[in-house]
Amino acid sequence: ETGVTQTPRHLVMGMTNKKSLKCEQHLGHNAMYWYKQSAKKPLELMFVYSLEERVENNSVPSRFSPECPNSSHLFLHLHTLQPEDSALYLCASSHKTPSSYNEQFFGPGTRLTVL
Amino acid sequence: TQLLEQSPQFLSIQEGENLTVYCNSSSVFSSLQWYRQEPGEGPVLLVTVVTGGEVKKLKRLTFQFGDARKDSSLHITAAQPGDTGLYLCAGVGTYKYIFGTGTRLKVLA
Numbered sequence: 001e002t003g004v005t006q007t008p009r010h011l012v013m014g015m016t017n018k019k020s021l022k023c024e025q026h027l028g029h030n031a032m033y034w035y036k037q038s039a040k041k042p043l044e045l046m047f048v049y050s051l052e053e054r055v056e057n058n059s060v061p062s063r064f065s066p067e068c069p070n071s072s073h074l075f076l077h078l079h080t081l082q083p084e085d086s087a088l089y090l091c092a093s094s095h096k097t098p099s100s101y102n103e104q105f106f107g108p109g110t111r112l113t114v115l
Numbered sequence: 116t117q118l119l120e121q122s123p124q125f126l127s128i129q130e131g132e133n134l135t136v137y138c139n140s141s142s143v144f145s146s147l148q149w150y151r152q153e154p155g156e157g158p159v160l161l162v163t164v165v166t167g168g169e170v171k172k173l174k175r176l177t178f179q180f181g182d183a184r185k186d187s188s189l190h191i192t193a194a195q196p197g198d199t200g201l202y203l204c205a206g207v208g209t210y211k212y213i214f215g216t217g218t219r220l221k222v223l224a
Contacts, residue, residue, distance in 0.1 A: 004157070042119070043158075043203065043214035056211055090157050103148075104212065106157025 002026055004107035006091050012113045015081060021110050023074040023091030031097045032074040033104065034066060037088040049074060050097040081114045088112070117142040119206055119215035127221045128194055136189045136218045138204035145207055147180055147187045152201040163207075194222045 004025045013019050025032065034046040048056035049068040063085075065077040074091055088111050092104040119140045128134055138147070146165040150158035162171050164180035164187060171178045175198075177190040187204055199222050204215040 042216050043205075045211050045214075048211065058211075092157070102207070103160045103163070104158075106159070108156050 004091060004093055004105050006089075006107035006110050008110060009108065010111045010113075012115065013078070013081065014115050015083070017081075018077070018079040020078065021076040021089055021091075021112075023076075023107055025072055025074075025091075025093040025105070025107075027093060027105060029093040029095050029105070030071055031094045032068060032071070033092040033094075034074065034076050035090040035092065035106075037090055037109070039087075043090070047076075048097065055097060078112075081112075083114050086112055086114045117206065117208070117213045119204055119213055121202075121204060121215040121218045123218060124216065125219050125221075127223065130195055130222055130224050131193050132222075134191050134194060134220070136191075136202055136220070137186070138188070138215050139186045140206060140213075141185065142206065142213075143184050144213075145184075147184070148205045148207060148212070149178055149187070149189055150203045150205060152203060153199075158201075158203055191220075194220075196222045196224050198222050 007022045031050045033048050036044045036046055045058050046060045047066045052068045063080050067075040088109045090109045091107040094102045094104045119138055122137045146163055148163045149161045151161055152158040162178045167182045167184045169180045175192045179188050202218045206213040
């Protein structure tokens with residue numbers, strides 16, 4: 001596998017379920033990100049991890065819980081979600097935390113539907 | 116709150132036509148990036164502009180960063196069906212990227 005991979009690609013869950021999204025990067029990068037992409041809103045940054053430490057949390061509800069066990073893996077744990085949380089969840093990685101010359105590499109996303 | 120407004124939101128043109136997409140903000144960014152996203156995939160970086168007034172060319176795509184580093188434009192010459200996709204600008208700040216509202220482009224053969 002190369003680049004940034006995400007599993008699952010599609011997920012349907014009820015509001016009382018608990019599920020996890022997984023992201024893996026094979027690029028040797030030090031920073032990883034979770035984004036939410038909804039149909040009618042700009043791409044929203046949720047969490048940033050740099051060297052496995054969370055450095056940014058953009059006022060995300062506690063029903064979303066990130067975990068970064070090492071620099072190659074990032075998880076997003078989901079519980080008691082709401083229908084408005086249905087969106088495409090994108091993971092990205094970069095060589096280091098944002099700077100002018102830093103390119104983010106995105107995974108293909110997980111399409112989440114909350115019933 | 117930093118916002119990046121893109122215009123137009125949607126654009127459908129014939130193959131061979133030229134087009135310009137705009138990205139505007141009231142905030143100053145240290146740099147600005149343009150991405151293209153195709154269905155079922157994540158965004159892919161096209162270019163980063165850093166200096167006010169900078170112009171960069173990528174084949175038929177020309178990117179410009181405003182003198183005040185608050186706005187940017189993307190011009191496509193002789194558009195092709197392969198240019199179809201969602202174009203996103205992103206302002207780069209400390210520990211974060213602020214993404215624009217997006218321009219969805221469709222180029223008809």
